[in-house]
Amino acid sequence: DTAVSQTPKYLVTQMGNDKSIKCEQNLGHDTMYWYKQDSKKFLKIMFSYNNKELIINETVPNRFSPKSPDKAHLNLHINSLELGDSAVYFCASSQQLLNEQFFGPGTRLTVL
Amino acid sequence: GQQVMQIPQYQHVQEGEDFTTYCNSSTTLSNIQWYKQRPGGHPVFLIQLVKSGEVKKQKRLTFQFGEAKKNSSLHITATQTTDVGTYFCAGPTYNFNKFYFGSGTKLNVKP
Numbered sequence: 253d254t255a256v257s258q259t260p261k262y263l264v265t266q267m268g269n270d271k272s273i274k275c276e277q278n279l280g281h282d283t284m285y286w287y288k289q290d291s292k293k294f295l296k297i298m299f300s301y302n303n304k305e306l307i308i309n310e311t312v313p314n315r316f317s318p319k320s321p322d323k324a325h326l327n328l329h330i331n332s333l334e335l336g337d338s339a340v341y342f343c344a345s346s347q348q349l350l351n352e353q354f355f356g357p358g359t360r361l362t363v364l
Numbered sequence: 365g366q367q368v369m370q371i372p373q374y375q376h377v378q379e380g381e382d383f384t385t386y387c388n389s390s391t392t393l394s395n396i397q398w399y400k401q402r403p404g405g406h407p408v409f410l411i412q413l414v415k416s417g418e419v420k421k422q423k424r425l426t427f428q429f430g431e432a433k434k435n436s437s438l439h440i441t442a443t444q445t446t447d448v449g450t451y452f453c454a455g456p457t458y459n460f461n462k463f464y465f466g467s468g469t470k471l472n473v474k475p
Contacts, residue, residue: 287465293450295407295465308463342406350456350463352397355406 255279256356258343264362265333273328273359275343283307283349284326286318287342289358295342301326302349333363367391368466370453376472383443385469387436387453393464394456396429396436401468402449410438443473 256277265271277284285308286298299318300308306318315331330337343356368389377383387396395414399407411420413429413436420427426439436453453466 293401293468293470295452295454295468297463297465300463308461344407350460351395352409352412353399353407354409358406 256343256345256354258356258359262360266364267333269333270331273341275326275356277324277345279345281345281347283346285344286328289340335363338363368464370466370469372469374470377443379445379473379475380442383440383471385438385451387466389434391457392433394458396453396455398427398438399452400449445473445475447471448473
């Protein structure tokens with residue numbers, strides 16, 4: 253069984269569209285995260301949720317909105333996609349806030 | 365700018381040679397974590413160090429956390445082709461309201 257799963261794996265879309273990426277973890281962890289990895293492979297935390305409460309909210313455009321329906325899920329919705337949003341987005345989870353994190357396989361987003 | 369820098373950015377070694385990557389943070393970290401990302405893959409947790417000056421070993425890998433908790437290193441003895449990937453350090457600030465990944469060191473091992 254996959255510990256942290258994301259869908260879709262690849263997402264190709266036009267500028268201006270709205271898209272969502274889903275993430276689920278079956279590890280029973282309390283904390284989940286979204287990261288963005290750019291073309292230079294820099295990894296940057298975007299959001300962190302602990303028990304469905306937003307803990308870390310980095311300086312990202314408000315076009316990005318995380319939604320956590322329950323502890324096992326953290327989805328990322330992106331409005332009005334821009335070229336600069338093209339990247340790989342990783343979901344992750346951990347038992348304790350900002351400790352050992354388990355990453356999902358990533359979603360490669362390409363905005364044309 | 366990048367808060368946590370790693371050097372070197374790239375390292376090419378012959379199989380059997382040693383490898384070291386250095387991680388330097390502009391701010392004190394509560395702990396330091398190391399992750400490995402294989403090409404096309406996702407980051408995989410290797411280890412976490414918490415105490416100032418701590419040293420931990422995992423087979424051929426040796427991890428150190430600096431006394432000031434602002435730097436760290438990862439040393440691999442006798443590299444193997446399976447060590448290929450990008451190694452990232454990462455850690456939270458003391459009040460856990462920020463978390464930074466290092467810039468990464470990409471290791472290539474020639475057989």
